[in-house]
Amino acid sequence: MSKKVSFQGVEGAYSHLAVQEFFPDAETVPCKTFELAITAAESGNVDYAMIPIENSAAGRVADIHRLLPKSDLHINFEHFQKVEHKLLVHPETQQDQIKKIISHEQALAQCSEKIQQLDYDILIGADTAGSAKYISEQKIFDTAAIASSLAAEIYGLKTVDESFANSSNNITRFYVMSKNENKDFDPDKTYISSFLFSVNNTPGSLFKVMGGFATNNVNMIKLESYNYGADFVITQFYCEIEGHPDQENTKFALDDMYHYCSKVRKLGVFEKSAYRSRQ
Structure with a gap:
């Protein structure tokens, strides 16, 4: 029986990608907030919550340090997810039509060098995948989104830059959390x-x-x-x-x-x- 795993964001988020890599056969449960993703695991509606704790470029995820003391969950695993920012547009968009760029503020900061070179107007979105979803559903042709390859696949967007970030060494560390505490000890493991x-x-x-x-x-x-x-x-x-x-x-x-x-x-x-x- 496959696991059910909650994460914050919409389908195509980097947390969704982390779930796919760590639990390839899992059923994913997107949640609007970190609180809801944690609550889903606390209530038993899912087996695990995939929660980002820190990023190599942006530092610690402040919301999580506020929520951890209140949570009844236990950390069962850690997972390191490579973050590869892509520049995505509507499939009918031509390169010279792009005037604006939208994404989560951290993704925008992590791609600041190319954004400055291209002189795009900046729009701040709630998250990366949500920005991609917005362009797809609203059929917006003058705006590009910074998001994952998974978001491009899910929302049918075209990738115009495969490596849009300032640095290729961008890693997010996740906690995989559940109601169950790890109690086993194997002296051969660290x-x-x-x-x-x-x-x-x-x-x-x-x-x-x-x-x-x-x-x-x-x-x-x-x-x-x-x-x-x-x-x-x-x-x-x-x-x-x-x-x-x-x-x-x-x-x-x-x-x-x-x-x-x-x-x-x-x-x-x-x-x-x-x-x-x-x-």
Whole structure:
């Protein structure tokens, strides 16, 4: 039986492409917002949610860091998706007719060099695939969209530039999340453990948490902070470490974390993606 996977956006979005690559036989469920994509998995209407967490060009996806603390989902896998921006037009459009360009603001920023060269007027769309859908359905001939090859296929658009981005090295990292927590441990595999934590409001608490990882030879591969609450005095940290809680050194490091933190929440333990070994 094939899996059902939710994602934010319309068909042809890069998240849709990520689902196709990670779950080739899955039934995809497009959602208007990240909240709806997450809720679909929380309610059991889908098996997984495919959620973007960060991009190599644009940085972290701010909405997700706001939503993760509120979600009941667990991270089960990570997936790295190559983002290849195409310049798409209506099949009846001629090159000299193009006067405007539309896409999500991040895609526009990632293609700024060619946009400036071509001197197109810029229109900001809700998302990349939605912009492609708009041109197709409204039969617009003077506007090009920046979107994926999948969007071109779905909406019957013509590709006039196969590589429109400033850089060819554009990768989005996704979490594959579900209601079920990964609990298995295979010593022959390498894992990443992800946490949200707040330290006690005492001098040196964060230093002591970090010291626990260093002392126990646990590599921290990500640490980000953001304030929450109206007074901006409470800082929450999002971290990822190399290791599984069942490994002895990781367990000792986590014992220190729980001791010096006022709040700790495990977001998930998942196998390290093979993509990382290419780096």
